[in-house]
Amino acid sequence: xxxxxxxxxxxxxxxxxxxxxxxxxxxxxxxxxxxxxxxxxxxxxxxxxxxxxxxxxxxxxxxxxxxxxxxxxxxxxxxxxxxxxxxxxxxxxxxxxxxxxxxxxxxxxxxxxxxxxxxxxxxxxxxxxxxxxxxxxxxxxxxxxxxxxxxxxxxxxxxxxxxxxxxxxxxxxxxxxxxxxxxxxxxxxxxxxxxxxxxxxxxxxxxxxxxxxxxxxxxxxxxxxxxxxxxxxxxxxxxxxxxxxxxxxxxxxxxxxxxxxxxxxxxxxxxxxxxxxxxxxxxxxxxxxxxxxxxxxxxxxxxxxxxxxxxxxxxx
Amino acid sequence: xxxxxxxxxxxxxxxxxxxxxxxxxxxxxxxxxxxxxxxxxxxxxxxxxxxxxxxxxxxxxxxxxxxxxxxxxxxxxxxxxxxxxxxxxxxxxxxxxxxxxxxxxxxxxxxxxxxxxxxxxxxxxxxxxxxxxxxxxxxxxxxxxxxxxxxxxxxxxxxxxxxxxxxxxxxxxxxxxxxxxxxxxxxxxxxxxxxxxxxxxxxxxxxxxxxxxxxxxxxxxxxxxxxxxxxxxxxxxxxxxxxxxxxxxxxxxxxxxxx
Numbered sequence: 001x002x003x004x005x006x007x008x009x010x011x012x013x014x015x016x017x018x019x020x021x022x023x024x025x026x027x028x029x030x031x032x033x034x035x036x037x038x039x040x041x042x043x044x045x046x047x048x049x050x051x052x053x054x055x056x057x058x059x060x061x062x063x064x065x066x067x068x069x070x071x072x073x074x075x076x077x078x079x080x081x082x083x084x085x086x087x088x089x090x091x092x093x094x095x096x097x098x099x100x101x102x103x104x105x106x107x108x109x110x111x112x113x114x115x116x117x118x119x120x121x122x123x124x125x126x127x128x129x130x131x132x133x134x135x136x137x138x139x140x141x142x143x144x145x146x147x148x149x150x151x152x153x154x155x156x157x158x159x160x161x162x163x164x165x166x167x168x169x170x171x172x173x174x175x176x177x178x179x180x181x182x183x184x185x186x187x188x189x190x191x192x193x194x195x196x197x198x199x200x201x202x203x204x205x206x207x208x209x210x211x212x213x214x215x216x217x218x219x220x221x222x223x224x225x226x227x228x229x230x231x232x233x234x235x236x237x238x239x240x241x242x243x244x245x246x247x248x249x250x251x252x253x254x255x256x257x258x259x260x261x262x263x264x265x266x267x268x269x270x271x272x273x274x275x276x277x278x279x280x281x282x283x284x285x286x287x288x289x290x291x292x293x294x295x296x297x298x299x300x301x302x303x304x305x306x307x308x309x310x311x312x313x314x315x316x
Numbered sequence: 317x318x319x320x321x322x323x324x325x326x327x328x329x330x331x332x333x334x335x336x337x338x339x340x341x342x343x344x345x346x347x348x349x350x351x352x353x354x355x356x357x358x359x360x361x362x363x364x365x366x367x368x369x370x371x372x373x374x375x376x377x378x379x380x381x382x383x384x385x386x387x388x389x390x391x392x393x394x395x396x397x398x399x400x401x402x403x404x405x406x407x408x409x410x411x412x413x414x415x416x417x418x419x420x421x422x423x424x425x426x427x428x429x430x431x432x433x434x435x436x437x438x439x440x441x442x443x444x445x446x447x448x449x450x451x452x453x454x455x456x457x458x459x460x461x462x463x464x465x466x467x468x469x470x471x472x473x474x475x476x477x478x479x480x481x482x483x484x485x486x487x488x489x490x491x492x493x494x495x496x497x498x499x500x501x502x503x504x505x506x507x508x509x510x511x512x513x514x515x516x517x518x519x520x521x522x523x524x525x526x527x528x529x530x531x532x533x534x535x536x537x538x539x540x541x542x543x544x545x546x547x548x549x550x551x552x553x554x555x556x557x558x559x560x561x562x563x564x565x566x567x568x569x570x571x572x573x574x575x
Contacts, residue, residue: 011478069446094442098443101410105411111410111537113441114441130546132333133333134546135545137543139542142539143538177453180489181484181485183482184484189480196478223575235496241475249353257572268329286556294549298556308561309569312562312566313566316566
């Protein structure tokens with residue numbers, strides 16, 4: 001069986017959930033082989049084994065980690081040449097997509113981004129994507145090369161499947177051209193203690209209706225162990241950082257439960273949350289379009305409804 | 317300084333977009349316009365050009381109507397336009413798109429900076445900037461929320477979910493910008509009048525030395541086998557808060573085992 005390369009999504013060895021989702025998808029297509037770039041493998045090894053990686057390619061060279069995406073694309077391209085994988089899976093992050101784009105050109109292979117499902121079919125691999133603000137599901141097949149697929153977080157349920165991976169250190173020689181862009185500095189964000197937006201099972205978002213006070217939204221989110229998001233209106237007003245923006249020009253999420261507080265539900269926002277399993281909205285305006293798509297809605301002031309709900313949840 | 321901005325003519329994202337019988341985007345039934353996300357790239361190009369005595373060329377590919385996207389950019393203040401127009405282009409995937417755009421950029425020649433939006437509002441893959449960079453042998457810095465050009469390099473700030481990064485690349489480079497970077501200007505009356513006199517070159521695939529067999533639907537490296545409209549969400553229970561809304565919300569969440 002051919003290997004399926006999975007680019008491990010991690011921060012200094014802390015493996016993100018997307019990785020176990022990708023390993024699960026990879027097992028449907030062949031032998032999952034993790035590609036671990038950077039430092040921290042000791043922290044990651046156990047998770048990679050638990051989710052079925054039969055092999056771990058280790059790339060720990062400052063030539064790769066200091067220079068963004070181009071060197072990683074070079075490493076993956078050389079691995080593709082060496083092992084002729086059945087497919088290459090990457091996380092649907094900004095970086096993951098950029099590596100995918102470069103890799104596609106290098107290996108002359110087709111690319112699909114934001115896959116929500118992957119399955120083998122006769123003569124290839126099929127993937128599904130959600131497009132046009134989540135109004136359509138597109139099934140695509142890659143017809144050239146080893147398919148390069150970026151996988152949308154929270155789309156494929158991870159399955160544990162213990163394996164004993166072998167490890168292979170990959171020697172890299174990164175071209176000078178690939179070093180033409182570099183990270184000058186990194187300012188880590190203050191940790192909120194909340195789960196990451198794309199991985200969270202529950203997301204609570206606030207919009208214009210918060211008037212800039214996200215207190216009730218954050219309190220409710222914390223009672224549910226949820227991530228906090230924001231609409232474009234709230235971000236444009238400077239009330240919440242852009243990295244928390246849910247919507248067409250921000251992050252797209254598909255949690256088990258999405259709560260929209262003080263968000264009218266413009267298409268810009270719906271594009272980023274329409275594929276959530278359950279949707280709840282709280283809005284003063286009973287005509288708000290968001291109510292057309294909710295499983296449960298409360299017409300009311302979020303400043304009274306959310307604290308009351310939070311209190312009741314915290315009591316129980 | 318020569319700046320090329322790649323722009324896309326897309327079906328209006330506010331309208332009901334759909335697909336045609338061959339599973340490609342239906343571009344006829346919905347009004348098209350300059351992709352909103354590309355306006356930020358045009359604006360940023362104008363700002364950089366102003367500060368660096370630069371010239372902004374707007375590049376697009378697509379059917380005749382795509383000239384609308386160039387026109388809008390010229391009205392905003394771009395200096396000239398290039399439109400790749402060829403029947404063979406229809407149905408091109410991201411790989412073919414990057415081939416066409418990179419070939420056009422080579423023909424434009426002597427380019428210091430290639431700017432794009434963070435993604436298109438229709439396909440939305442966000443892979444073309446990286447593909448362009450790969451094909452042109454250039455570095456790419458993407459999702460910039462701030463751009464500074466100085467001393468032969470470009471420095472950007474990118475806000476990720478875990479950290480904010482400062483990234484530098486030597487010029488020439490491919491840079492994509494987010495919708496946080498600026499507030500795109502509206503074309504002024506003067507701008508609209510001036511745009512009428514600005515040069516727009518229309519090139520065929522032959523003009524940029526791309527074979528028709530390399531692009532279009534038949535040459536796509538990935539192909540859509542099915543499109544399915546997502547069933548519309550049906551409205552569930554709506555309650556009006558009369559003092560009990562919060563409790564009812566908590567009850568709903570408990571019933572759904574979310575708490």
